[in-house]
Amino acid sequence: MAVTPTAALVQTLNGIQFGFILFMIASGLTVILGILDVLNLAHGELFSLGAYTAIGVFGFIIGIVGPPGGGVVGTAVFVLAVLAAVLVTAAILLPVGTLFEAVFLRQIYDRDQVYQLVLTFALLLILLDVKKVIWGDSSIRTDAVYSAINTIPTSELVGLNYPTYNVFVILVGSVVVVGLFWFFERTKTGRIIRATAIDREMATAIGVSTDRVFTLVFALGAFLAGFAGAMAVPPTSATLEMGTNPLVLSFVVIVIGGLGSLRGAFVGALLVGVIRSWMITLYPPGEIAAPFAIMALILLVKPEGLFGTWGETA
Amino acid sequence: MPERVDRDRTPAYRFLGVEVTRREAAFLVLGVVVLFIVPDLTTVSDSLQLSVIHQGLLFGFAAVGLNLLLRHTKLTSFGHAAFFGTGAYATAVLARYAGVQSVGLLLLGAIAAATVMAAIIGALSLRHTGLYFALLTLAFGQLLYAIALGQSALGGSDGLPIRPGPANQPLLFGTAFSPDVYQVLTYYLTVVVILIGLFVMYRITQSPFRNALDAIGQERTRARFIGLPVRRYVWAAFVVSGIYGGVAGGLYAVVRQYVRPEGTLFFLRSGDILFMAILGGFRTLVGPLIGGVVLVFLQDVGQDVTQYYDFLTGVVLLILVYGFPRGIVGSLRSGGIVNTRLNELRREPSVLSTWGRTAVQSIERKVTEALTSLRIILFGVD
Numbered sequence: 175m176a177v178t179p180t181a182a183l184v185q186t187l188n189g190i191q192f193g194f195i196l197f198m199i200a201s202g203l204t205v206i207l208g209i210l211d212v213l214n215l216a217h218g219e220l221f222s223l224g225a226y227t228a229i230g231v232f233g234f235i236i237g238i239v240g241p242p243g244g245g246v247v248g249t250a251v252f253v254l255a256v257l258a259a260v261l262v263t264a265a266i267l268l269p270v271g272t273l274f275e276a277v278f279l280r281q282i283y284d285r286d287q288v289y290q291l292v293l294t295f296a297l298l299l300i301l302l303d304v305k306k307v308i309w310g311d312s313s314i315r316t317d318a319v320y321s322a323i324n325t326i327p328t329s330e331l332v333g334l335n336y337p338t339y340n341v342f343v344i345l346v347g348s349v350v351v352v353g354l355f356w357f358f359e360r361t362k363t364g365r366i367i368r369a370t371a372i373d374r375e376m377a378t379a380i381g382v383s384t385d386r387v388f389t390l391v392f393a394l395g396a397f398l399a400g401f402a403g404a405m406a407v408p409p410t411s412a413t414l415e416m417g418t419n420p421l422v423l424s425f426v427v428i429v430i431g432g433l434g435s436l437r438g439a440f441v442g443a444l445l446v447g448v449i450r451s452w453m454i455t456l457y458p459p460g461e462i463a464a465p466f467a468i469m470a471l472i473l474l475v476k477p478e479g480l481f482g483t484w485g486e487t488a
Numbered sequence: 489m490p491e492r493v494d495r496d497r498t499p500a501y502r503f504l505g506v507e508v509t510r511r512e513a514a515f516l517v518l519g520v521v522v523l524f525i526v527p528d529l530t531t532v533s534d535s536l537q538l539s540v541i542h543q544g545l546l547f548g549f550a551a552v553g554l555n556l557l558l559r560h561t562k563l564t565s566f567g568h569a570a571f572f573g574t575g576a577y578a579t580a581v582l583a584r585y586a587g588v589q590s591v592g593l594l595l596l597g598a599i600a601a602a603t604v605m606a607a608i609i610g611a612l613s614l615r616h617t618g619l620y621f622a623l624l625t626l627a628f629g630q631l632l633y634a635i636a637l638g639q640s641a642l643g644g645s646d647g648l649p650i651r652p653g654p655a656n657q658p659l660l661f662g663t664a665f666s667p668d669v670y671q672v673l674t675y676y677l678t679v680v681v682i683l684i685g686l687f688v689m690y691r692i693t694q695s696p697f698r699n700a701l702d703a704i705g706q707e708r709t710r711a712r713f714i715g716l717p718v719r720r721y722v723w724a725a726f727v728v729s730g731i732y733g734g735v736a737g738g739l740y741a742v743v744r745q746y747v748r749p750e751g752t753l754f755f756l757r758s759g760d761i762l763f764m765a766i767l768g769g770f771r772t773l774v775g776p777l778i779g780g781v782v783l784v785f786l787q788d789v790g791q792d793v794t795q796y797y798d799f800l801t802g803v804v805l806l807i808l809v810y811g812f813p814r815g816i817v818g819s820l821r822s823g824g825i826v827n828t829r830l831n832e833l834r835r836e837p838s839v840l841s842t843w844g845r846t847a848v849q850s851i852e853r854k855v856t857e858a859l860t861s862l863r864i865i866l867f868g869v870d
Contacts, residue, residue: 213619215759269862276858282809287619288564292766293809295759299802306796389861422630422755429623459638466631470612473624477615 184336185451191340193447194347198402200424200431200439201354202395208434209371209391211287212279215294218421219301220267220396224403225412226309228263229316231404235259242322249326256319257346264401271396275389298417305414315411323408343405350401351440358436367391371434423450426465430472432479441480506690519774523679527672540788541781542675542743546736547572547757548780549682551764552689553732555776556725558765560693560701563617563722567609567625568761570632571730573753574598574605575737577636580648580747589653591660591677595738602734603727605632610726614719617708626755633753647748650741658742674743681739682777685732690773692728701725733761767808769815778816 203217235255242252274297282289323339358364370377370387378384402420410416427446431438446465453460472480492501500509508516530538550572557563578601582588588597613624636642651657655664660673692698704711704718712718741747751757760783768779786804790797812819832839 207619213622272858272861276854276861278806285813288558288762288766288770289809289813291564291566291622292763292805295763296802296805296809299798299805303796303799303802306798311795385857386861389857393861418756422626425623425626429620429627433619460634462637463631463634466627466634469627470624470631473616473620474612477620 180334181455182452183334185455186448187336187340187344189448189451190444191343191347191447192451193444194344194351195402195406196420196423196427196447197347197440197443198350198398198405199420200427200443201436202398203424204428204431204434204436204439205367205391206395207428209367210275210279210283210388212283212290212294213287214392214395215291215421216274216297216301217395217399217424218417218419219298219305220270220399220417221403221406221420222412222414222417223270223301223305224263224267224400225407225416226305226314226403227266227400228259228404228407229314229412231259231263231266232256232316232319232408235262236318241318242325252322253326253342256323260346260401260404263404264397267396267400268393271393272389274396275392279392280385280388302414302417309412311414313411313413316408320408337409339409346405350398354398354436363390423465426469429469429479432481435479435481438479438481506687507694520683523682524676527675537788538671538675539743540785542671542678543740544781544784545678545682545777546740546743546780547761547784548764548768548777549678549685549739550733550736551761551768551776551780552685552773553729553736554761555765555770555773556689556692556701556729556732558762558770560698560705561722561725562705563614563726564622564762565625565726565729565758566622566755566762567627567629567758568729568733569753569755569757570609570625570629571602571606571733572737572740572757572761573629573632573636573747573749575602575734575739576741576747576752577642577648577737578602578734579738579741580650581642583650583652583658584648587652589655589659590662591658591674591742594650594658594742595735598734598738598741599731602730602737606727606730606734607723610723610730614722614726626758629753629758630755633749633755636749636753643748645749647746647751650745650747657745671743674739678739678743681735685735686774686777689732693773697721697724763805767805767815769818771814772817775815775817782816 199217199221202220203214206212206214206217235258236252239251239255242249278293278297279290282293320337320339323342324337326338358368366377366382367387367390369380370382370384374384377387423446427439427442428434429442430445431440431442445468449464449468450461453464500507501513526541527538530536530541550568553571554565554568557565575598578598579594582594582597588594609625609628613621613628616624637645642648653659657664657670660670660677665673700711700716700721703714703716704722708718737752740752761780764779764783765776766779767783768777769775783801786801787797790800794800808815
């Protein structure tokens with residue numbers, strides 16, 4: 175099959191866009207794993223909870239702002255409104271994460287790791303049906319955001335027919351990446367989290383409350399998952415089982431990057447996103463298999479993942 | 489014939505290397521009898537279905553295999569559906585493309601395929617322990633799932649039928665039976681296989697091999713220092729546990745006469761198998777089997793009763809984690825937290841007010857903590 179350069183570029187961009195979404199999910203997962211030592215199986219459900227919530231929030235906020243008005247100002251207002259909706263959605267997920275950690279997980283840190291798997295899996299199942307109770311069985315979607323943002327010309331300016339919304343995701347995703355690294359490198363809270371990850375006992379000795387750090391980290395993970403859900407939902411629809419696939423791919427991402435490494439999660443997410451996207455055009459049956467094949471390969475060559483574990487740098 | 493021995497001053501009997509006290513022997517006989525009369529029990533009530541219990545037993549059998557790793561080497565495999573699915577698909581491929589009709593041969597094929605698969609996956613993933621191992625097994629499981637889903641020769645998402653030969657079904661004793669009889673006969677085949685499998689597992693847990701695995705599970709480095717071939721032993725345990733999964737998968741294919749990637753290879757099936765082991769009690773031999781029946785039964789009954797059956801399963805797992813961490817069988821044997829609490833209550837009813845007070849206090853503390861955490865999240869640490 176002949177692949178034109180344009181098609182290859184579009185697929186790569188699609189991959190990068192998906193990679194950024196994946197990074198937002200995987201980064202939360204990897205930070206939780208690196209600090210709490212818990213593999214949160216319910217993380218995909220947090221992502222999908224974000225997607226469902228976002229549809230309501232989008233509707234509400236766009237109801238206030240109205241459809242994008244003409245001119246640059248009107249468009250800018252609309253884009254800001256969408257961003258605000260995404261942030262609100264993510265903020266709604268904060269207490270959910272806090273609750274999860276403080277009520278459920280905290281009781282069983284000293285137990286066998288198996289129980290944490292069972293617990294987070296139980297939470298996965300419960301969240302699945304909570305969504306079913308609230309939003310029903312059928313998938314729901316919001317078209318307004320996707321189509322409105324796509325009317326803004328971006329890629330057309332360089333002669334490429336590519337949805338503006340995807341460009342928007344890539345831009346916002348980059349901001350999130352930069353923000354996360356800034357948070358962990360520069361802010362006091364971020365440094366405290368890193369200190370806890372590197373040496374929990376030492377951190378306690380210098381007066382860090384690990385309980386609070388744990389809650390904070392879990393809430394941060396939920397925030398990022400909600401953010402990802404809100405960013406991912408406009409082009410598609412929110413479905414009950416939408417959390418499964420990103421969850422499994424996030425496992426791949428964090429193993430490729432190294433358990434607990436934020437930088438690794440970033441590289442891994444883009445790698446998985448792009449390769450998966452290429453496979454869709456080159457060899458469709460390989461789409462599901464490719465990420466796992468890469469993961470197995472990387473583990474055989476470099477068992478600790480590309481960037482090892484969490485350490486002095488984020 | 490059973491030979492009488494003394495174990496900790498209680499009389500015990502030894503037969504074929506199985507050593508049991510009188511009480512255990514009673515439970516053993518009861519268990520075997522229950523297994524054998526299940527087809528009759530299911531005719532009594534509509535809510536009990538033979539196929540459901542059968543499926544539970546099969547997944548539970550795979551969980552028995554997984555338990556060898558979980559209980560002794562402390563390795564959590566999150567990809568045991570890979571072997572279940574390999575067994576099932578090997579059966580399907582043999583029936584479809586080689587025209588094998590005999591159930592025995594089909595099962596042998598399943599065992600062979602699962603052994604090879606476990607040997608390969610084990611060699612690749614056992615370089616790691618802990619979560620890495622869990623994720624690696626998960627990845628290999630998903631890889632197989634993707635292969636089964638992607639290859640048209642394996643039927644893609646539609647799966648493959650197991651209906652070889654002119655009889656359009658696998659043959660038991662070289663004969664084709666009507667569907668009803670076939671269902672019951674394959675059930676008894678499963679029971680026999682399970683009993684043999686449990687016996688073999690029991691012998692393994694009585695052997696020095698088990699002690700070696702325990703040592704490895706407790707402290708790998710020390711085990712290597714005292715001269716245990718750690719890698720080789722863990723690998724052997726992995727292959728054995730994979731074979732259990734393969735046998736279960738082969739039987740599943742023979743019984744269902746149809747395999748689909750979703751039902752056999754999907755990673756949630758791996759999760760199911762793992763949770764069955766924990767639900768039943770992973771410190772026990774038969775726990776995983778019982779956990780399998782209970783979990784599958786729960787999911788099936790839940791589907792009839794309410795559309796929110798996932799919630800039901802989730803709540804059961806939550807109760808398991810907090811109330812009965814030793815699982816069903818483990819708790820029955822030693823009494824879980826609930827049991828101790830009940831005894832306390834019976835002895836001294838006023839303990840209730842103490843519990844109430846501690847509960848209120850802990851809730852208060854949780855709320856304060858949560859508010860503090862929220863403040864930290866919103867305003868940072870300063």
